[in-house]
Amino acid sequence: MKPSIPKGTRDFSPVQVARRNYIFQTMRTVFVKYGFQPIETPAMENLSTLTGKYGEEGDKLLFKVLNNGDFLSKADTEALEAGDSQKLAPSIARRGLRYDLTVPFARYVVMHQNDIAFPFKRYQIQPVWRADRPQKGRYQEFYQCDVDVVGSQSLMLEAELVQIYDEVFSKLGLDVSIKINNRKILAGMAEAAGVSDKFVDMTIAIDKLDKIGMDKVREEMSERGIPEASIKQIVNMLEVKSLEALRPLMANSPMGQKGIEELQTVFDFLEAANLNNQLNFEITLARGLSYYTGFIVEVAANNVEMGSIGGGGRYDDLTGIFGLKDVSGVGVSFGAARIYDVMETLDLFPKEAEENIQLILIAFDEASHRYAFKCLQKIRSAGIKAELYPDPIKLKKQMAYANARNTPYIALAGSNEMEKGMLSLKNMESGVQEDKSLDEIIQLLK
RNA sequence: GUGGGUAUAGCUCAGUCGGUUAGAGCGCUAGAUUGUGGUUCUAGAGGUCGCCGGUUCGAUUCCGGUUAUCCACCCCA
Numbered sequence: 001m002k003p004s005i006p007k008g009t010r011d012f013s014p015v016q017v018a019r020r021n022y023i024f025q026t027m028r029t030v031f032v033k034y035g036f037q038p039i040e041t042p043a044m045e046n047l048s049t050l051t052g053k054y055g056e057e058g059d060k061l062l063f064k065v066l067n068n069g070d071f072l073s074k075a076d077t078e079a080l081e082a083g084d085s086q087k088l089a090p091s092i093a094r095r096g097l098r099y100d101l102t103v104p105f106a107r108y109v110v111m112h113q114n115d116i117a118f119p120f121k122r123y124q125i126q127p128v129w130r131a132d133r134p135q136k137g138r139y140q141e142f143y144q145c146d147v148d149v150v151g152s153q154s155l156m157l158e159a160e161l162v163q164i165y166d167e168v169f170s171k172l173g174l175d176v177s178i179k180i181n182n183r184k185i186l187a188g189m190a191e192a193a194g195v196s197d198k199f200v201d202m203t204i205a206i207d208k209l210d211k212i213g214m215d216k217v218r219e220e221m222s223e224r225g226i227p228e229a230s231i232k233q234i235v236n237m238l239e240v241k242s243l244e245a246l247r248p249l250m251a252n253s254p255m256g257q258k259g260i261e262e263l264q265t266v267f268d269f270l271e272a273a274n275l276n277n278q279l280n281f282e283i284t285l286a287r288g289l290s291y292y293t294g295f296i297v298e299v300a301a302n303n304v305e306m307g308s309i310g311g312g313g314r315y316d317d318l319t320g321i322f323g324l325k326d327v328s329g330v331g332v333s334f335g336a337a338r339i340y341d342v343m344e345t346l347d348l349f350p351k352e353a354e355e356n357i358q359l360i361l362i363a364f365d366e367a368s369h370r371y372a373f374k375c376l377q378k379i380r381s382a383g384i385k386a387e388l389y390p391d392p393i394k395l396k397k398q399m400a401y402a403n404a405r406n407t408p409y410i411a412l413a414g415s416n417e418m419e420k421g422m423l424s425l426k427n428m429e430s431g432v433q434e435d436k437s438l439d440e441i442i443q444l445l446k
Numbered sequence: 447g448u449g450g451g452u453a454u455a456g457c458u459c460a461g462u463c464g465g466u467u468a469g470a471g472c473g474c475u476a477g478a479u480u481g482u483g484g485u486u487c488u489a490g491a492g493g494u495c496g497c498c499g500g501u502u503c504g505a506u507u508c509c510g511g512u513u514a515u516c517c518a519c520c521c522c523a
Contacts (some may be wrong), residue, residue, distance in 0.1 A: 002496095007515065057521060060447085100523090128523090133447090135517060288479065288522070308523085335523050362479065399483035414481065428483070 008140030022353035041104040066092035097129040110322040148331025159269035170296030179282035188256015193230040207286035361388040364414040372413035
């Protein structure tokens with residue numbers, strides 16, 4: 001049969017895994033330094049945990065896991081006969097693959113509330129699955145890297161998360177722009193323009209500003225039933241570049257003023273932070289996700305055309321749906337795949353990230369193979385990444401293998417070398433070859 | 447959910463205005479080279495031309511359907 005993998009999924013080959021690990025390791029180092037702890041949750045959740053949390057669209061994109069055993073005997077026969085897949089699903093699938101890391105995290109917090117010291121700072125790096133139509137840079141299986149704090153309303157945490165973004169991207173050698181805003185400012189805009197009831201429609205339109213431009217945004221707001229006079233006021237406020245300039249425009253909106261105040265506090269905390277990257281107030285930043293209620297943030301790479309490579313914000317009542325009220329959270333997410341792509345485009349992966357083999361031993365016959373195996377132990381004890389070709393087959397084959405592995409050095413073991421207690425070390429790039437003792441080889445490669 | 451492209455060797459693809467034996471590059475195997483890879487040369491293996499049907503004397507080629515996959519939109523990371 002012809003091998004294949006499900007659409008929207010990918011294999012990761014050694015170089016890619018090594019590079020991805022380098023990104024993850026860089027993140028982990030920073031997260032831990034800021035006091036965050038890792039958790040992991042199962043790939044599968046109960047379907048009831050997931051459904052209804054991502055809107056109607058989201059429910060359609062959930063991967064459902066078919067029950068084991070005689071699942072048909074317990075199926076909803078009424079739905080089955082009616083051909084109603086939507087209705088049938090819960091009776092034949094009680095589990096689903098996780099769709100993001102936030103909902104499982106909320107579930108985790110509620111289930112473990114007695115063991116958790118609040119505020120709880122956690123990070124989580126795991127794959128998630130979405131049954132979306134795949135396209136460029138969008139897959140059905142992909143990694144998310146989330147950092148969240150729950151159980152505190154302090155705006156200090158917003159500042160910390162900005163610092164984390166700044167530090168991670170600096171360490172990776174990426175030049176980025178960090179844009180921040182506050183949902184309350186957007187709510188204030190709606191309030192000031194007298195269309196509080198159209199808040200969600202307004203943000204959906206504003207969120208597309210980068211992509212479609214101001215004229216189209218006006219159009220979309222109009223289509224979504226926002227009156228012309230209000231649109232004028234909103235557009236007026238969208239032109240504002242500083243918090244100060246915004247204050248008078250929001251004089252009649254308590255919500256807007258609260259948002260300005262909150263954002264100002266975040267800037268104050270960061271005053272002495274010495275960020276490496278630009279940090280800007282961006283009133284047009286909206287973020288599609290409706291559960292954000294305060295601070296919102298988005299990161300874009302400079303010098304390269306690629307959407308956002310990270311985003312997040314504050315959400316009140318993350319855990320309410322699971323029965324734990326009034327737990328506020330704030331968190332950010334890193335777009336692993338896009339960060340990878342940007343770094344590849346800009347050639348930012350250091351060579352050390354590849355973890356390649358340093359030395360391959362090659363033997364001519366059974367006796368020297370045994371001898372080489374003994375040498376191998378000593379070389380490895382010195383911490384050198386080395387291997388011995390498993391069979392003393394003809395040299396051409398072993399050499400071709402070493403070459404394909406892209407090893408910088410090989411060491412040949414034959415009867416001559418064995419007698420002298422040495423190995424013949426060959427530099428694969430220059431072709432220079434010389435007898436060396438084990439100590440010399442270890443010295444050279446260490 | 448909507449629209450478009452593609453499907454030919456292990457991989458990436460060309461090609462056949464419908465006709466006898468379907469090609470290239472890379473990869474693979476062997477040799478030139480029995481203690482030396484990467485370069486070069488020589489030879490070889492490898493194909494149900496996605497699947498089902500239609501038109502035709504004849505279909506890998508044209509038409510219809512189907513499946514898979516990629517891309518764009520909606521949405522999202």
